[in-house]
Amino acid sequence: MAxxxxxxxxxxQAQALYDRLTVSGALELDVDVDEDAPxxxxxxxxxxxxxxxxxxxxxxxIGTAAALRLLIDREHAELVGRQARLxxxxxxxxxxxGAHEDHQETTQISGIQVIxxxxxxxxxxxxxxxxxxxxxxxxxxxxxxxxxxxxxxxxPPPAALEAGARYLGLYDAAYSSVPWGRRLMxxxxxxxxxxxxRREIPTKMILVDDAxxxxxxxxxxxxxxxxxxxxxxxxxxxxxxxxxxxxxxxxGEDIPLTxxxxxxxxxxxxxxxxxxxxxxxxxxxRTVRRHIAVAMHALGAETRFAAGVAATxxxxx
Numbered sequence: 001m002a003x004x005x006x007x008x009x010x011x012x013q014a015q016a017l018y019d020r021l022t023v024s025g026a027l028e029l030d031v032d033v034d035e036d037a038p039x040x041x042x043x044x045x046x047x048x049x050x051x052x053x054x055x056x057x058x059x060x061x062i063g064t065a066a067a068l069r070l071l072i073d074r075e076h077a078e079l080v081g082r083q084a085r086l087x088x089x090x091x092x093x094x095x096x097x098g099a100h101e102d103h104q105e106t107t108q109i110s111g112i113q114v115i116x117x118x119x120x121x122x123x124x125x126x127x128x129x130x131x132x133x134x135x136x137x138x139x140x141x142x143x144x145x146x147x148x149x150x151x152x153x154x155x156p157p158p159a160a161l162e163a164g165a166r167y168l169g170l171y172d173a174a175y176s177s178v179p180w181g182r183r184l185m186x187x188x189x190x191x192x193x194x195x196x197x198r199r200e201i202p203t204k205m206i207l208v209d210d211a212x213x214x215x216x217x218x219x220x221x222x223x224x225x226x227x228x229x230x231x232x233x234x235x236x237x238x239x240x241x242x243x244x245x246x247x248x249x250x251x252g253e254d255i256p257l258t259x260x261x262x263x264x265x266x267x268x269x270x271x272x273x274x275x276x277x278x279x280x281x282x283x284x285x286r287t288v289r290r291h292i293a294v295a296m297h298a299l300g301a302e303t304r305f306a307a308g309v310a311a312t313x314x315x316x317x
Contacts, residue, residue, distance in 0.1 A: 005064050009071040010046060013039035021049060021061035029059050046071060069289055072296075072303070082242055111229025121214070121223035128208045129154040132165045137207040137240045138193075141216075142174045142181065154206075155191040167193040170240065170247055172201040196247040199305055207236055248299060248306050264291040265299075265307055 005022070006015055017039045021027060029035040029051070040059065043049035048067040052060045061067070115121045129136060138154065156167040169188050175181030176197065189195045204216040213227040213236050227233060260281070267277045274292075278285045292304065301307040 006048070006067060006071060009068075009075055010042060010048070011039065013037075014042040014046075018043060018048060018061055018067070021059065022064065026053065026058040026060045029057055033059055035059075046074065065290065065293060068293060072293075075302070082238075111227060111232060113226040113228070115214070115224040115226055118223045121216075124214055124224070124226065125154065125206055128206050128212060128214050130157050130160070132156075132160055132167065132208050133163065134165055134209045136165065136167045136209070137170070137205070137237070137244075138168065139170045139201050139203070139205045139240060139243065140175070141172045141201045141204050142178075155188060156193050158192070161192045168240075168244065169193040169195045170201065170243055171195065171197050173197050173199045196244065196249055198243055198247040201243070205236065205240065207233070207240060210234075210237055246303050246306055248301050261291045261295050261298075264288055265295045268292060268304055268307065 006018060010018065017033065017037075020033075021043075024032075027033045029040075033040055040049075043059075043061075044051070047062070047070050049059055049061050052058050062070075115124060129138065136156075156165070161167070169185075171181075171185055175185055185195050185197070205213060207213040210233055211228070213233055215225050215227060215236065216223065217225045227236065260283075263281065264277055267280070272280075274285050274288045278288045281288070292307070296302075296304070296307045299307050
């Protein structure tokens with residue numbers, strides 16, 4: 001059995017039990033395996049193992065490909081749900097701040113400082129980005145009025161990198177569609193930023209050492225908000241980390257996929273269901289899902305959305 005056959009989508013204990021099941025075909029409950037053990041209940045709850053045999057006395061596994069598909073779909077649904085809840089909470093908060101008519105007088109509200117001008121927001125972005133000592137998370141959209149010039153680029157300071165700081169840059173996939181966007185990501189990567197790309201970035205954000213965050217906030221009618229509230233910082237960190245999981249690396253050689261596998265990824269990115277893809281291609285749904293699983297693995301994508309982003313970067317779409 002291949003190591004980590006369920007790709008880290010279950011606990012190590014559940015993975016070990018699943019491996020035992022796939023080798024033996026079945027284990028007798030409360031004889032070979034404890035039915036009430038956390039790992040047993042995890043496999044049953046996730047649907048990758050089931051009770052069978054006379055009196056449901058045996059624990060049996062489903063196939064690895066089917067298990068991976070099921071676990072990936074569950075993970076993706078959870079990821080999308082959490083992202084949506086966080087985005088809704090943030091929009092609600094920003095909308096309430098936008099209701100304050102006099103931002104000059106209300107400059108500090110519960111750990112949120114309004115940045116009233118674009119010049120101040122740009123200066124604060126440069127200041128914060130260079131101030132990281134541990135971890136800087138940055139999310140970038142392509143909402144520039146004009147093409148960014150070199151002096152507007154945010155690059156990790158060499159001294160900070162040498163001292164052990166990590167810089168994570170998450171870019172809207174639209175960056176890959178324009179020359180300056182590709183150049184910006186390349187320059188950032190060369191400078192030491194870990195660069196990844198996602199199909200959509202809801203808003204620009206720089207989060208520094210979990211202590212301060214500068215977040216674009218168009219709903220307030222102002223350029224940005226400076227966040228220092230610990231609760232909001234935790235929310236923003238969670239939001240970024242969720243998006244990071246749903247992103248793809250921008251480096252690497254061309255992906256060795258077959259023409260059929262690439263065609264399935266293209267149709268997937270177009271929003272078609274497995275059944276629609278299978279019907280149009282004249283293949284089975286099982287084959288479609290197998291192509292998707294292979295493509296996601298080859299592209300380094302944890303979700304179907306991330307596979308679509310990677311395909312965009314490769315120029316397939």
